[in-house]
Amino acid sequence: MxxxxxxxxxxxxxxxxxxxxxxxxxxxxxxxxxxxxxxxxxxxxxxxxxxxxxxxxxxxxxxxxxxxxxxxxxxxxxxxxxxxxxxxxxxxxxxxxxxxxxxxxxxxxxxxxxxxxxxxxxxxxxxxxxxxxxxxxxxxxxxxxxxxxxxxxxxxxxxxxxxxxxxxxxxxxxxxxxxxxxxxxxxxxxxxxxxxxxxxxxxxxxxxxxxxxxxxxxxxxxxxxxxxxxxxxxxxxxxxxxxxxxxxxxxxxxxxxxxxxxxxxxxxxxxxxxxxxxxxxxxxxxxxxxxxxxxxxxxxxxxxxxxxxxxSVNPLIKSDLVENPKNGDIIFSDVDFSYNGDEKVLFNINMTFKENSKTGIIGSSGSGKTTIANLIMGFWKVCAGSITIDGVNINNISEKNLSNLISIVQQDVFLFNLSIEENIRIGKPDASKKEIIEAAKKARIHDFIISLKDGYDTLLGENGVKFSGGEKQRISIARMILKDSPIIILDEATSAIDPDNEFLIHDAINSLGKDKTLIIIAHHLNTIKNLDNIFLMDRGEVICSGKHDTLLNCQKYREMLNKQNQVDNWQIKEV
CATH class of the missing domain: 1.20.1560.10 (ABC transporter type 1, transmembrane domain)
Incomplete structure (x- = not known):
């Protein structure tokens, strides 16, 4: 103090x-x-x-x-x-x-x-x-x-x-x-x-x-x-x-x-x-x-x-034993969690995110999806159980090493009041202009950037106020691609954007390659249908898991799918 x-x-x-x-x-x-x-x-x-x-x-x-x-x-x-x-x-x-x-x-x-x-x-x-x-x-x-x-x-x-x-x-x-x-x-x-x-x-x-x-x-x-x-x-x-x-x-x-x-x-x-x-x-x-x-x-x-x-607030304590794992399976074992000692929000979570696989997490609001992402990022400590990456408990991984392992793209993207180039370069401070352009191309934002008067030197304004949600998302994805972390988390990255931008972002995600462990948190089921594995969460618990075809046997999954279809086909009724 x-x-x-x-x-x-x-x-x-x-x-x-x-x-x-x-x-x-x-x-x-x-x-x-x-x-x-x-x-x-x-x-x-x-x-x-x-x-x-x-x-x-x-x-x-x-x-x-x-x-x-x-x-x-x-x-x-x-x-x-x-x-x-x-x-x-x-x-x-x-x-x-x-x-x-x-x-x-x-x-x-x-x-x-x-x-x-x-x-x-x-x-x-x-x-x-x-x-x-x-x-x-x-x-x-x-x-x-x-x-x-x-x-x-x-x-x-x-x-x-x-x-x-x-x-x-x-x-x-x-x-x-x-x-x-x-x-x-x-x-x-x-x-x-x-x-x-x-x-x-x-x-x-x-x-x-x-x-x-x-x-x-x-x-x-x-x-x-x-x-x-x-x-x-x-x-x-x-x-x-x-x-x-x-x-x-x-x-x-x-x-x-x-x-x-x-x-x-x-x-x-x-x-x-x-x-x-x-x-x-x-x-x-x-x-x-x-x-x-x-x-x-x-x-x-x-x-x-x-x-x-x-x-006077106690920091998040890490173990003195610091290890540096590479990309590997992310395993939740009997994890319980509560925010600041309050009522539990996760109960006995057992999940495995296979190395170099694409895994989806779905569920209604408040089911615990984003909490899972925050725990993987090391933002919180679990109340019970453990989380490991490549067999190493995340409490034994330094903040720097964990940051190097994982990149996250969230629904609410934060961009600095700098140029587009400088915002993308945050993913890799020593990156060359060529690397930045390549990352922007993979994120399907390069053509938009060069159409601007100042190109990559265009100032974004405070928190990217001059750009649309989809454009900010793709700049954020370019930043993530440039960082080139082996583990990528997309937290509702396409939930609030138009279909054109959503298509471009999906295209950018598909270009990431086979050597990434990809975790996608989504509301829209069409976002995760083709993934290797899907976890369905409800009220802090994993209800079922498997591929899309397997989950069709789960009543809760079918209910979500039906509601999604109703939303997609919704029209204003004539009076």
């Missing part, structure tokens, strides 16, 4: 150099005040000549320059270390996300991850590079002021710090309230943003159903409620912060009262009295600034909490 590893690691390697610079800056911030009061005192008693005045003034200017120099240097060094921390945390989150099971992502919104990696990690940099140096500087100035006044008269110092215990209690109460308030604020802000994004993304649907006024009013009401809540929270926070300001000023008032009494009785000089008032006024200002910077500390802790919602 972040607060137990990365933050501690940063603080350990941070070293004392920035703190020493801040200490020097604080010292040179106090010294000019001492010299100015000393000069005023000398002028009042006509005991200073021009040369001494000039000499002391040069010191004051030098102190101011040194203060600015050490302040700038401390800011540079703290920013340098803070940005190192920033990169380290982001890399740590990304690496950790890569190790997590697919289930962690399925009930999460992508915007949440983006917000944590960008906004919340940025809050750590803001605290370390901006708030922390200022907080340290304020504390050091307060300590130096108290020591200086204590050096002149202990009674003045005591009067100045007499209200500190009350301020400390108020600060603790404010921090406690702020902690809860900031959490509510971030959650409320996130919810409002999500509602607004949802409204923008679905505005076409809202307009289509003539419900735009109602939905717009709902969004506006959410925003008004949010503003009302923020105003209420700010009022609750302002009251204790105002009390802190009052008691910090009260310390200054007490010093003036006690100092005046000491001055009248000849216990202190005018110079000490004036100097103490000036320093006490600065002390009061630093106290008033602390709650503002302490707010950064609350936000930091909230950001760390949200980052830990990712880093």
């Amino acid at each position: 972040l607060d137990e590893t990365l933050t501690v690691k940063y603080l350990k390697k941070r070293n004392l150099f920035p703190d020493i610079l801040i200490l020097l800056k604080s010292i040179f911030e106090i010294l000019p005040i001492l010299f100015v009061v000393y000069i005023i005192n000398k002028i009042m008693f006509n005991s200073i000549d021009f040369n001494n005045l000039l000499f002391l003034s040069i010191f004051i200017v030098a102190f101011s320059i040194l203060k600015s120099f050490f302040y700038g240097l401390s800011i540079w060094k703290t920013h340098e270390k803070a940005y190192e921390m920033l990169v380290e945390i982001r890399l740590s989150i990304i690496k950790h996300l890569k190790k997590l099971s697919l289930g962690f992502f399925q009930d999460k919104k992508i915007g949440n991850f983006s917000n944590i990696i960008n906004h919340d990690v940025e809050q750590i940099e803001l605290y370390l590079a901006h708030a922390l140096p200022e907080i340290n500087s304020l504390f050091l100035i307060q300590i130096l002021i108290v020591i200086t006044i204590l050096f002149f008269d202990w009674r003045l110092a005591l009067s100045l710090v007499s209200t500190i215990p009350i301020i400390f209690i108020l600060k603790k109460l404010t921090d406690y309230y702020l902690k809860d308030s900031v959490r509510k604020f971030t959650e409320s802000s996130k919810q409002m943003s999500e509602n607004l994004v949802e409204y923008i993304n679905t505005v076409s649907v809202i307009k289509a159903f003539s419900n735009n006024e109602t939905k717009t009013d709902e969004v506006l009401m959410d925003m008004k409620d949010y503003i009302k809540w923020v105003k209420s929270e700010m009022l609750n926070i302002t009251i204790p912060m105002s009390l802190i300001s009052f008691f910090s000023e009260l310390g200054l008032v007490l010093l003036i009262i006690i100092g005046s009494n000491l001055l009248v009785n000849g216990k202190i000089s005018v110079m000490i009295f004036i100097l103490s008032i000036i320093l006490a006024e600065k002390f009061s200002k630093t106290i008033n600034k602390l709650p503002t910077f302490q707010h950064f500390n609350i936000i930091l802790n909230e950001s760390i909490r949200k980052i830990n919602t990712i880093l």
Whole structure:
């Protein structure tokens, strides 16, 4: 977790150099005040000549320059270390996300991850590079002021710090309230943003159903409620912060009262009295600034909490024994599976996908077809039983080796906002242009690509927004062909495309050759009729298996076939 590893690691390697610079800056911030009061005192008693005045003034200017120099240097060094921390945390989150099971992502919104990696990690940099140096500087100035006044008269110092215990209690109460308030604020802000994004993304649907006024009013009401809540929270926070300001000023008032009494009785000089008032006024200002910077500390802790919602999730554990199997039979033996320990979705699954064969998995929605594919890909660990490839348990196969073994084409294809060539090359980063063109030809997408103005250099847009579903599928298949994995999974790859594109994709699949283990997950039975073997699944169980002709003896298979024929022959009836 972040607060137990990365933050501690940063603080350990941070070293004392920035703190020493801040200490020097604080010292040179106090010294000019001492010299100015000393000069005023000398002028009042006509005991200073021009040369001494000039000499002391040069010191004051030098102190101011040194203060600015050490302040700038401390800011540079703290920013340098803070940005190192920033990169380290982001890399740590990304690496950790890569190790997590697919289930962690399925009930999460992508915007949440983006917000944590960008906004919340940025809050750590803001605290370390901006708030922390200022907080340290304020504390050091307060300590130096108290020591200086204590050096002149202990009674003045005591009067100045007499209200500190009350301020400390108020600060603790404010921090406690702020902690809860900031959490509510971030959650409320996130919810409002999500509602607004949802409204923008679905505005076409809202307009289509003539419900735009109602939905717009709902969004506006959410925003008004949010503003009302923020105003209420700010009022609750302002009251204790105002009390802190009052008691910090009260310390200054007490010093003036006690100092005046000491001055009248000849216990202190005018110079000490004036100097103490000036320093006490600065002390009061630093106290008033602390709650503002302490707010950064609350936000930091909230950001760390949200980052830990990712880093605290246990990764998908692989065996220390790493093996590298080649293409071979994929065997499910007595496999049970449930998502995140919930109700089981697979029961006692026994399946064999023969090497270099073509196998289909069919069944109604929710029967467990895609779950089988996810288990083969190693996205989840089974609850019971085992899955082997070429006799090797997939838990003993490294993520890299498993990825090299298997390619998958899914119904929802993701394409990057890059050129067509770069999207295909993802399958094999070092591929030549000739290899990419050959893969595109096998995927039956080459002719379409060269018909475009920019050909293979055509940008796809965000997630391939410029292209149809069938075109995106064939680009994805070209990427898969280029990767040339021995095991290929097609998960509903043709379920939502037109007949022309479906024909081209089937043609591309048939061109893959005999040296591939092909697993096709489908709803359409005509997709899998000619395969070597077919598994029919229902409610997490394998009902029957065999070739198409064999499965005709299975009642469930015949029912699916009849329903498919009814769908294919469906027409709108005349009224």
